[in-house]
Amino acid sequence: MVIYxxxxxxxxxxxxxxxxxxxxxxxxxxxxxxxxxxxxxxxLQGASTPRPMTHDLLHEMLGELExxxxxxxxxxxxxxxxxxxxxLSVNGRDVDIDSRPSDALALAVRSGAPIFAAEDVIAESxxxxxxxxxxxxxxxxxxxxxxxxxxxxxxxxE
Numbered sequence: 226m227v228i229y230x231x232x233x234x235x236x237x238x239x240x241x242x243x244x245x246x247x248x249x250x251x252x253x254x255x256x257x258x259x260x261x262x263x264x265x266x267x268x269l270q271g272a273s274t275p276r277p278m279t280h281d282l283l284h285e286m287l288g289e290l291e292x293x294x295x296x297x298x299x300x301x302x303x304x305x306x307x308x309x310x311x312x313l314s315v316n317g318r319d320v321d322i323d324s325r326p327s328d329a330l331a332l333a334v335r336s337g338a339p340i341f342a343a344e345d346v347i348a349e350s351x352x353x354x355x356x357x358x359x360x361x362x363x364x365x366x367x368x369x370x371x372x373x374x375x376x377x378x379x380x381x382x383e
Contacts, residue, residue, distance in 0.1 A: 226253065226299075226340040228330060231266050242330055244299070244342060251351040253342055255299070255307050261327030268334040280331040287313070287336075294336040295319065297329035302346050312338075 229245040229252060240262030244253040257265075264280045267273075277285060287294060293314040301308045309326040312319050324332075333340050 226342050228265065228269065228334065228340065231257075231262050231269075242327065244330075244340065246342070246347060246351065250354040251347060252354070253299070253347060253351045255326050257325075257327035257330075261325075261331055264331040265327070265334055268331070280328070280335060283332060284335040294332055294338040296339050296341060297324070297333045298340075299326050299329075299342040299346055301343060302350055307346070 226244040226246055229243045231240055231242050233240055234256070240257050240259055241254045242257050242262065242265060244255065245251070246253070260279075264278055267278070268280075274281075284294075294311060295314045296312045298310045298312070299307055300310050307326045309324045309329040311322045311324045311329050311332060313322060314320075330340065332338070
């Protein structure tokens, strides 16, 4: 998956990070908090702050401890809440840490770690556009149309 962008739902003005499955037209919207949206957007846009923000601090601490973030994964959707995992490489072994997707993604954009989503999460919650989408503005426009009529409850399992 790649972070395709961050937008806001038109009803509640809640930030949404939009993940795109590589080589498909499937997009996974995840509602996140405002601070995490700012952290993701700031890094994606190459902006910096005079002092480290929380995710910058975490990334720097891991680096100083010679711990690498090797991947982040959106692992499940349960009761309308997404769950994620951060995989760290510590002294040659992998350690999985439970995380909110927003924090995992904010760390991934800082560390360059690949982003994954479980197949069942994609099957349950992804949006698929019918035709090949190449223009970013076209996807953003279609996604904004979608956001005008969707709520988090629409992603609850049956």
